[in-house]
Amino acid sequence: MPSDQERILARAAREILPGQIINLGIGLPQRLFHYMPEDQQVLVHSENGILGCQPLPDDATPDYEMIDSGGAYIGASPGASVFDSALSFAMIRRSRVDVTFMGAFEVDQQGNLANWKIPGKFSPGIGGAMELAQKVDKLVVLCSHNDKRGNPKILQQCRLPLTAPNCVSLIITEKAAMEVTDQGLKVIDIAEGLAVDELRAATEADLMIDESQVGRF
Amino acid sequence: MTSLNKKHTSIEEAIARIPDGASIMVGGFGSPGTPFALLDELLAQGQKGLTLIKNDANEADIGIGRLIKAGRVDRLIASHIGLNRVAIEEMNAGRLAVEMYPQGLLAEKIRCAGVGHPGFLTDIGLDTEIASHRREIELDGRTCAIEPAIHADFALVHADVADTYGNLTYRGTAINFNPLMAMAADTVIAQAFRLDAPGSLKPEYIHTPSAFVNHVVQVDPATSEQGIREHAV
Numbered sequence: 001m002p003s004d005q006e007r008i009l010a011r012a013a014r015e016i017l018p019g020q021i022i023n024l025g026i027g028l029p030q031r032l033f034h035y036m037p038e039d040q041q042v043l044v045h046s047e048n049g050i051l052g053c054q055p056l057p058d059d060a061t062p063d064y065e066m067i068d069s070g071g072a073y074i075g076a077s078p079g080a081s082v083f084d085s086a087l088s089f090a091m092i093r094r095s096r097v098d099v100t101f102m103g104a105f106e107v108d109q110q111g112n113l114a115n116w117k118i119p120g121k122f123s124p125g126i127g128g129a130m131e132l133a134q135k136v137d138k139l140v141v142l143c144s145h146n147d148k149r150g151n152p153k154i155l156q157q158c159r160l161p162l163t164a165p166n167c168v169s170l171i172i173t174e175k176a177a178m179e180v181t182d183q184g185l186k187v188i189d190i191a192e193g194l195a196v197d198e199l200r201a202a203t204e205a206d207l208m209i210d211e212s213q214v215g216r217f
Numbered sequence: 218m219t220s221l222n223k224k225h226t227s228i229e230e231a232i233a234r235i236p237d238g239a240s241i242m243v244g245g246f247g248s249p250g251t252p253f254a255l256l257d258e259l260l261a262q263g264q265k266g267l268t269l270i271k272n273d274a275n276e277a278d279i280g281i282g283r284l285i286k287a288g289r290v291d292r293l294i295a296s297h298i299g300l301n302r303v304a305i306e307e308m309n310a311g312r313l314a315v316e317m318y319p320q321g322l323l324a325e326k327i328r329c330a331g332v333g334h335p336g337f338l339t340d341i342g343l344d345t346e347i348a349s350h351r352r353e354i355e356l357d358g359r360t361c362a363i364e365p366a367i368h369a370d371f372a373l374v375h376a377d378v379a380d381t382y383g384n385l386t387y388r389g390t391a392i393n394f395n396p397l398m399a400m401a402a403d404t405v406i407a408q409a410f411r412l413d414a415p416g417s418l419k420p421e422y423i424h425t426p427s428a429f430v431n432h433v434v435q436v437d438p439a440t441s442e443q444g445i446r447e448h449a450v
Binding site: 046050063067071082088089093125129130131161162164165 | 340
């Protein structure tokens, strides 16, 4: 049995196509590094200023001047380039990044995303998330289906301050993969062994589920 | 303007130009590109009441974290300070005024000052909480927010190799905010691991032309934080 996070990451890796430029948010999304097939020629963009970063082998000596946006020491993949942070965000605002993967505190059925601030509790600053969320064509949210207390994170309407409105394309949790459509959230895949009723019970958002079409992951 | 052959100076002399109350841009995204030696000299000299502009607040015990901890910083303009618990405590206690911008907007506000524009127009952040702080205008039927440039009295930048005229090159992801800040302040002080004679660097590989740089200091990576740190961020 894969862990919840392994299930999310393995499903998320299926969203990456050969030749794409992708950005991996801090935390869980950055672990996608280890789920990508090596021969796909995918370039990983990191907003501090590199296109083409790759993980260092565990025994490698780090180069102190090479990190990704999460602060991990990285290497440069073949064909990589480095640049200043203004240029890095030009790449983002001009939609040259194909897919971005991000975590979420809350996400809703309109595709609104909240992942940067909990008023009164957590406000370290938004970093690069707002521009990535607003400008990258495909935003895939990777998060647990419920918070630590079991409350739903997939909502009818976000309550926390938004990172960006109507920006999410796909939500992948350990329970389901859900596409944001004009009509609402459409369930594409449900985790192996999970009943549709159980999925609905764990979710606040309205879910469109066609059981004859739904896949398992 | 500092004459060309007087740009190479000692670290003490360079930092002594900074008065109390100065606004200072500091290069770096986390550790890479942070001018640790210049910051430690600033800490040693004791200037206070500073406004710092940096992507982040480093960590509590290195870089600008040390200045914040020592109570030298009144105001910080940044994008994300989550890795410095002291900075967050000081902000929450009201002892440190913090102004935050999305990272790309912060970079562009600095870039704007560096290229001599008063500001720029953007659609980033419309319909979010940050929109309430900004003026909006209509341009070609689209709503745009006005983002003023950010300028500073000083910039402290970290280069890999410099020449004594003040041409700079950066390495790896230590580039980040450095070339932007090296254009956006009245007085630019650069530290470099290697200092070469003019003509040693290939003209087409220079990132920051000497025209923007006032003072160059050579630092030894083995004796500065750059060479001994164990943390990436």
